[in-house]
Each structure stands twice: as C-alpha cells, then as structure tokens.
Amino acid sequence: MKKIQRKTMLYKTGVEYGDYTMNHTQGCSHGCKYPCYAFLMAKRFGRVKTYEEWKRPVIVENTLELLDKEIPKLKEKISSVHLCFTTDPFMLGYNEIKQMSINSIKKLNQEGIKCTVLTKGLLPIELTMLSKENEYGITLVSLDETYREKYEPGASMYKDRIESLFQMHKAGFKTWVSIEPYPTPNIVTQDIYKILSEIAFADKIIFGRTNYSKEISSYKKNKEFYNNEAQKVIEFCNEKNINYHIKKGTVTSNSSE
Numbered sequence: 001m002k003k004i005q006r007k008t009m010l011y012k013t014g015v016e017y018g019d020y021t022m023n024h025t026q027g028c029s030h031g032c033k034y035p036c037y038a039f040l041m042a043k044r045f046g047r048v049k050t051y052e053e054w055k056r057p058v059i060v061e062n063t064l065e066l067l068d069k070e071i072p073k074l075k076e077k078i079s080s081v082h083l084c085f086t087t088d089p090f091m092l093g094y095n096e097i098k099q100m101s102i103n104s105i106k107k108l109n110q111e112g113i114k115c116t117v118l119t120k121g122l123l124p125i126e127l128t129m130l131s132k133e134n135e136y137g138i139t140l141v142s143l144d145e146t147y148r149e150k151y152e153p154g155a156s157m158y159k160d161r162i163e164s165l166f167q168m169h170k171a172g173f174k175t176w177v178s179i180e181p182y183p184t185p186n187i188v189t190q191d192i193y194k195i196l197s198e199i200a201f202a203d204k205i206i207f208g209r210t211n212y213s214k215e216i217s218s219y220k221k222n223k224e225f226y227n228n229e230a231q232k233v234i235e236f237c238n239e240k241n242i243n244y245h246i247k248k249g250t251v252t253s254n255s256s257e
C-alpha cells in the first residue's frame with residue numbers, strides 16, 4: 001500500500017454536525033458513485049486524477065506522530081474528533097488502515113477526547129475495548145443489494161453493516177446512522193420505513209438528500225419527495241424516542257420550485 005506524509009492531521013470541520021476531524025487516508029476503496037463528494041474535491045484540487053486512483057487508498061504514515069504533536073495544543077478546544085469525512089476509517093480489506101484508525105482512536109481517548117466514527121465498511125470488534133464515550137455509526141441509504149453493488153461497489157453488504165453496528169449497541173455504545181445521500185425513486189424504489197425499522201435500536205439518525213447528481217435533479221418531484229421522506233424520519237424518530245438531524249437543504253419550503 002502506498003504511503004504519504006502529511007504536515008497536519010486534526011482540523012475543525014465545516015460539516016454541520018462535526019467538531020474536529022481527521023482523515024489519515026487519501027482515497028477510498030468503497031468507490032461510491034452517488035457521486036462521492038470527497039472524490040470530486042480530491043479530483044478538483046489535483047490530489048487524484050481518476051476514479052481508479054481514488055479507489056486505491058494511500059495511508060498517511062506519520063498519523064500517530066502528528067497526533068502526538070497536535071493533541072497537546074488542541075486538547076482544550078476539542079469536544080470530539082470524527083473519523084472520517086473524506087475517506088472511510090474501516091474500509092473493507094485494508095487491515096493497515098483499520099489498525100491506524102484503532103490506534104488513533106486509542107491515542108485520542110487516552111487524552112480524554114471522545115471519537116465519533118462513520119463507516120460503510122464493518123466496525124471491528126476491537127472498538128468495544130476503547131472508551132465507552134465513543135459513538136459509532138454506519139451509513140445506510142438502502143437495503144437493496146443491487147443498488148449497493150452499483151452505487152457503493154466496494155462497501156460492505158447492508159446486513160453485515162447493520163449487524164456490526166448492532167454489536168456496538170449491544171456492547172453499550174451510543175450508535176448512529178447516516179441516511180445520506182438518500183436516493184430518489186427513479187434510482188431505487190424503496191420504503192424508508194423498512195430501512196428505519198432495521199436500525200430502530202440506534203440513538204441518532206441523520207437524514208440528507210443526494211447532491212451533485214444529475215439523476216436526482218432529473219427527478220422532477222425531488223423536492224417534494226425529500227420533504228415527505230424527511231417527515232417520515234422525524235415522525236419515526238419521535239415515536240421511537242430517537243434523536244435526529246435533518247441535513248440543511250433536504251427540506252425546502254416550496255416543493256414546486
């Protein structure tokens with residue numbers, strides 16, 4: 001696996017539900033085609049040239065050294081560190097990345113810093129040995145494996161992903177699910193209640209629309225659709241006493257615009 005060095009690791013994210021974040025890998029073997037915003041940005045800023053290159057992840061080999069330098073300086077400002085917004089900390093088949101993710105979380109926890117994790121891979125059981133403050137999440141936008149094979153070709157199967165999250169829940173951790181980027185019915189016909197019922201054990205659900213996609217914008221009723229689906233998520237979460245966050249831009253006031 002190719003390795004690179006970086007100058008910095010921890011930074012404050014602009015993502016609406018995040019605090020500090022780290023991305024200790026460049027690229028992602030899951031190769032999502034919604035499209036993946038991180039890939040679009042990496043391509044735009046010349047960090048990768050092609051989708052094929054993006055799918056061959058490169059690890060930041062000095063990650064732990066950077067954390068040793070940065071944690072003492074930032075410790076007082078940080079309330080949590082998220083892994084990851086521009087790559088996946090537990091991408092399938094990459095043991096070296098998995099180990100680096102676990103070691104990074106361990107290091108942050110030792111300094112009293114809580115971590116939140118989001119993956120489309122599988123949450124390894126070793127995470128249950130780390131701080132009980134950590135929160136673990138998966139992205140889940142469908143239960144349809146035909147959809148996954150087309151849009152998340154390198155990611156874990158949905159049932160395995162849900163099971164790995166459930167194991168974290170059973171071990172006493174707070175769990176969350178990101179239902180984003182949610183597809184419109186011209187891409188896949190599905191009942192959101194079926195997805196919600198599979199993850200009703202989670203403590204928090206984040207729901208958001210798909211952006212930067214011609215397939216979505218060609219679906220004329222997309223605004224009305226997202227308003228309705230968001231309402232279903234809100235009602236389901238209220239009924240089950242689950243926290244929720246609807247991403248900005250998902251609900252719009254004028255569905256006929």
Ligand code: SF4
Binds near residue numbers: 027038085086087
């Ligand atoms: S898992 Fe996330 S970072 Fe990886 S390709 Fe998919 S959307 Fe991009």
